[in-house]
Amino acid sequence: MENQDTIKKYEDLLRQYNIVNQIAKTVASTLDLNKLLRIILTGVTLGDGFGFNRAFLFLIDREQKNLIGRMAIGPGSEEEAWRIWGEIQQKNYSLEEFLSSEKVEGEGQYTTLDEKIKKIVIPIIPEKVISKCLEDGIPRNVDLAGEQKQFEINYFNNYFITDKNLIDKELSDYIDYPKFL
Structure with a gap:
């Protein structure tokens, strides 16, 4: 039992390392900041690699002492989550295929979640x-x-x-x- 737990932990770590490695390779292919950020957030939410279904990015406004919503990846509703998960399962995207697809091209890929996060300002x-x-x-x-x-x-x-x-x-x-x- 203990060996199986150890093996599972190493498999999880290896999968996560592979995700980070693939993200790094894909990030190296562009200089567009929005695309870079979208690639990183998508990489940590695709499939079951890190166990996240959404990712938010907040930037610090040091002058105003606020966190400002910059970008979000993921479903904005439960229905959207099931639709996206079904599509990923049906098409069996690898991370590399998904990151190089038009789905991560950046502009025009905004979701309701992305719009909501961009409106958030949190005082520090x-x-x-x-x-x-x-x-x-x-x-x-x-x-x-x-x-x-x-x-x-x-x-x-x-x-x-x-x-x-x-x-x-x-x-x-x-x-x-x-x-x-």
């Missing part, structure tokens, strides 16, 4: 969760549904936030848990 308030993450570089996993197991909470050592009261008011307003904006 000292001593709040976002500010702490930016200062120390330590990610905090937000689980407002409280579905994480005790083992996982202990693993993250106090960086696993399950109490909605500890989440910045500004951030919790943008989270429409459990699934879709």
Whole structure:
């Protein structure tokens, strides 16, 4: 049993390494910033490589002390998620095929999720969760549904936030848990 778990972990790591490697190769093929960002976000959301179905990119406005939504990849609704997942499964895209397809060409590929994220401006308030993450570089996993197991909470050592009261008011307003904006 322990050997199977170890093998599974190594297989997952290898798959993730291959995804990062393919993203790096594809990124090297363009100088268009929007396309580069879209390739990276698509790479981490395609299939089950990293386990994400959506990715958001926020940039820091240091003068205004805000995070500003720049780009998003992924479905904007549950129906769209099922449609996209079905298409990927049916066509059996490899990451390389998908990244080199017209689906990642950039302009004109905006989704409702992308539009929503671009409208978000989150103030960076000292001593709040976002500010702490930016200062120390330590990610905090937000689980407002409280579905994480005790083992996982202990693993993250106090960086696993399950109490909605500890989440910045500004951030919790943008989270429409459990699934879709």
